Amino acid sequence: MRPTNIFIPTPARVAGIARETPDINTYVFELEGERFDYLPGQFVELSIFGVGEAPFCIASSPTRNGGIECSIKKMGSVTQAAHRLLDGDVVGVRGPYGNHFPLDEMEGKDILFIGGGIGMAPLRPAIQFCIDRKEKYGTILILCGARTPADIVYKGELEEWAGTGDVYVTQTVDPGGETPGWKGRVGLVPKVLEEMRPRTENCCVITCGPPIMIRFTLEALQGLGFHDEKVYTTLEMKMKCGVGKCGRCNIGPLYICKDGPVFSLKQLKEIGAEI
Amino acid sequence: MDRKLTKKELLKLVEGLLSDFEVWAPAGNEKVYSFSRIEKPEEISLGYRNTVTSPKNVFFPSGETVYRLMEGRPATGEASEKPKLILGIRPCDARAFLMLDKVFGGDIEDTLYTSKRNKSLLVGIACNEPSSTCFCTSVGGGPFSTDGLDVLMVDLGDGSYLLRGLNGRGNEIISKCGSEADKASLDKAESLDRAAKEKMEISFKPPDSLESSEEYWKKKAMACMDCGICAFVCPTCHCFDLVDEGGCKKRIWDTCTFPLFTIMTSGENPREERRDRIRNRVYHKFSWFRQVHGEIACVGCGRCIASCPAGIDITELVNGNNK
Numbered sequence: 001m002r003p004t005n006i007f008i009p010t011p012a013r014v015a016g017i018a019r020e021t022p023d024i025n026t027y028v029f030e031l032e033g034e035r036f037d038y039l040p041g042q043f044v045e046l047s048i049f050g051v052g053e054a055p056f057c058i059a060s061s062p063t064r065n066g067g068i069e070c071s072i073k074k075m076g077s078v079t080q081a082a083h084r085l086l087d088g089d090v091v092g093v094r095g096p097y098g099n100h101f102p103l104d105e106m107e108g109k110d111i112l113f114i115g116g117g118i119g120m121a122p123l124r125p126a127i128q129f130c131i132d133r134k135e136k137y138g139t140i141l142i143l144c145g146a147r148t149p150a151d152i153v154y155k156g157e158l159e160e161w162a163g164t165g166d167v168y169v170t171q172t173v174d175p176g177g178e179t180p181g182w183k184g185r186v187g188l189v190p191k192v193l194e195e196m197r198p199r200t201e202n203c204c205v206i207t208c209g210p211p212i213m214i215r216f217t218l219e220a221l222q223g224l225g226f227h228d229e230k231v232y233t234t235l236e237m238k239m240k241c242g243v244g245k246c247g248r249c250n251i252g253p254l255y256i257c258k259d260g261p262v263f264s265l266k267q268l269k270e271i272g273a274e275i
Numbered sequence: 276m277d278r279k280l281t282k283k284e285l286l287k288l289v290e291g292l293l294s295d296f297e298v299w300a301p302a303g304n305e306k307v308y309s310f311s312r313i314e315k316p317e318e319i320s321l322g323y324r325n326t327v328t329s330p331k332n333v334f335f336p337s338g339e340t341v342y343r344l345m346e347g348r349p350a351t352g353e354a355s356e357k358p359k360l361i362l363g364i365r366p367c368d369a370r371a372f373l374m375l376d377k378v379f380g381g382d383i384e385d386t387l388y389t390s391k392r393n394k395s396l397l398v399g400i401a402c403n404e405p406s407s408t409c410f411c412t413s414v415g416g417g418p419f420s421t422d423g424l425d426v427l428m429v430d431l432g433d434g435s436y437l438l439r440g441l442n443g444r445g446n447e448i449i450s451k452c453g454s455e456a457d458k459a460s461l462d463k464a465e466s467l468d469r470a471a472k473e474k475m476e477i478s479f480k481p482p483d484s485l486e487s488s489e490e491y492w493k494k495k496a497m498a499c500m501d502c503g504i505c506a507f508v509c510p511t512c513h514c515f516d517l518v519d520e521g522g523c524k525k526r527i528w529d530t531c532t533f534p535l536f537t538i539m540t541s542g543e544n545p546r547e548e549r550r551d552r553i554r555n556r557v558y559h560k561f562s563w564f565r566q567v568h569g570e571i572a573c574v575g576c577g578r579c580i581a582s583c584p585a586g587i588d589i590t591e592l593v594n595g596n597n598k
């Protein structure tokens with residue numbers, strides 16, 4: 001039999017919608033037909049039929065038995081159409097694409113997760129994965145930042161994680177963003193990180209967020225003494241094919257869709273990526 | 276296998292091929308622009324130097340349907356087509372397909388391309404008269420290169436053609452036509468090969484490392500008008516876009532030299548500057564593809580040099596200040 005056309009997505013049904021923030025929803029998609037295996041850090045190309053396609057990281061862990069979840073921030077054509085989806089609507093999913101966080105290599109270590117805004121989406125499957133296999137990992141620290149309390153994603157789940165043994169969650173909002181009754185920290189992520197003074201010994205870091213946050217967070221991590229090969233982040237480039245063929249997402253010889261999106265700070269410095 | 280055919284025998288061969296293959300060939304009289312699908316042997320024009328566009332559209336059309344929507348879902352059901360045969364392809368363009376095979380094949384196979392490319396046959400024509408913009412010999416090819424071909428034809432200049440079968444499938448289609456080539460024809464082909472190589476006007480050795488300074492690329496890219504012609508005529512350029520149009524998902528050619536190619540919804544654009552786009556295109560061909568696949572992704576057809584309205588010459592970009 002001829003292999004099937006890789007650009008034809010598998011139909012999937014919307015099986016749940018959670019309103020995270022005023023402009024971010026999390027969708028549960030149930031694939032018609034075979035489910036696929038994936039690891040935290042990988043992404044899918046989501047089709048809103050007749051509108052277009054865009055890449056989204058899979059925001060749920062394969063250790064949970066639900067469908068594929070994506071948290072989508074309203075931006076342009078596809079993401080706006082996604083925000084008009086209703087329960088039961090049919091979309092298309094192709095993937096999984098890209099590499100993943102090296103969670104296997106991180107076994108036995110502490111992990112520090114640092115996320116800003118929608119940047120929490122790629123961290124969520126990794127956090128769920130580590131919590132579900134907690135016996136394999138050390139202490140888990142989660143630092144989650146957003147502009148205002150209303151912009152924090154996964155609010156309920158953050159509480160749940162904080163209630164798990166040996167998992168510590170710190171939430172912070174930008175200065176001026178705090179509202180009456182806010183119990184978390186106030187301050188930009190890199191600053192709060194410095195104040196937290198996390199132990200660097202036997203600790204890996206996974207961070208994701210807006211470019212400006214990433215830039216200063218990576219600086220702060222280096223200042224705290226984290227080695228470049230222990231710090232991981234994801235890169236975002238415009239994508240179309242997701243499989244290293246359309247020529248859109250390269251940095252030098254690397255296609256971010258295929259060779260990434262996960263890179264260590266060491267790799268980023270080697271390829272000369274601007275951060 | 277070497278066969279010698281008269282023009283008439285060649286037309287008869289094509290006539291026979293038309294029943295088993297979808298035949299594409301350079302067609303037209305005065306100026307041959309492109310490869311077209313032909314229905315009759317007489318449509319073929321082999322006396323051309325090189326077509327304005329490359330034959331990559333045979334396997335990678337400038338626009339094609341990926342799927343159609345039926346009741347809100349992708350419908351498949353592709354019609355099975357006859358295998359494709361490109362007749363009169365130049366050796367440089369045949370080598371280009373070996374490079375596109377690496378891009379569209381590999382561990383994630385792109386069947387839009389491979390379903391057209393698999394089972395295809397390439398019957399090439401050697402270049403007795405290279406154009407002034409040709410530089411295949413500088414990038415690993417040659418006017419009589421057989422890389423990627425199933426049959427190579429040589430116009431012997433006396434109204435007859437030498438057809439060289441290069442593998443089993445190539446031998447099979449030529450085995451029954453013409454007569455066995457005599458020594459004189461083989462000698463003639465060899466001397467034409469030597470003469471053609473001597474006629475090449477451009478010759479250089481691509482440097483192992485390209486110029487990297489921002490200043491350099493800024494200066495070189497100044498005249499570019501972002502028209503993208505260089506990529507559209509290029510036999511190895513493979514950038515594309517996927518778009519939704521009239522109930523269909525379509526794949527259309529695109530190019531990394533377009534300013535909006537990499538712009539994200541946030542407005543961020545990693546290759547906003549023209550110098551970075553031109554640099555990306557040249558580096559991709561002469562450095563990064565080489566790192567990943569072990570060869571340069573330029574076959575020296577010279578089309579971009581001939582077509583660029585700004586007069587930008589890729590060999591100059593590559594050779595930089597060392598030339």
Ligand SMILES: Cc1cc2nc3c(=O)[nH]c(=O)nc-3n(C[C@H](O)[C@H](O)[C@H](O)COP(=O)(O)OP(=O)(O)OC[C@H]3O[C@@H](n4cnc5c(N)ncnc54)[C@H](O)[C@@H]3O)c2cc1C
Nearest residue numbers: 053054055056057072073076077078079121238239539540
């Ligand atoms: C690996 C990866 C994972 C991502 N994960 C998430 C996620 O979990 N949640 C989320 O909200 N967003 C995520 N994004 C960003 C998201 O893909 C863009 O916001 C989205 O493509 C914008 O598309 P649009 O159609 O709404 O905008 P338009 O401006 O209409 O964009 C048109 C098309 O251009 C491409 N494009 C434009 N901007 C981007 C971009 N920033 N990245 C990639 N392609 C782009 C897409 O194909 C898009 O459909 C991710 C991006 C990448 C590269």
Ligand code: SF4
Nearest residue numbers: 499500502503505583
């Ligand atoms: S053909 Fe010339 S002007 Fe047009 S994009 Fe290419 S280099 Fe620029």
Ligand code: FES
Nearest residue numbers: 240242246247257
């Ligand atoms: S998205 Fe097409 S090459 Fe990466």
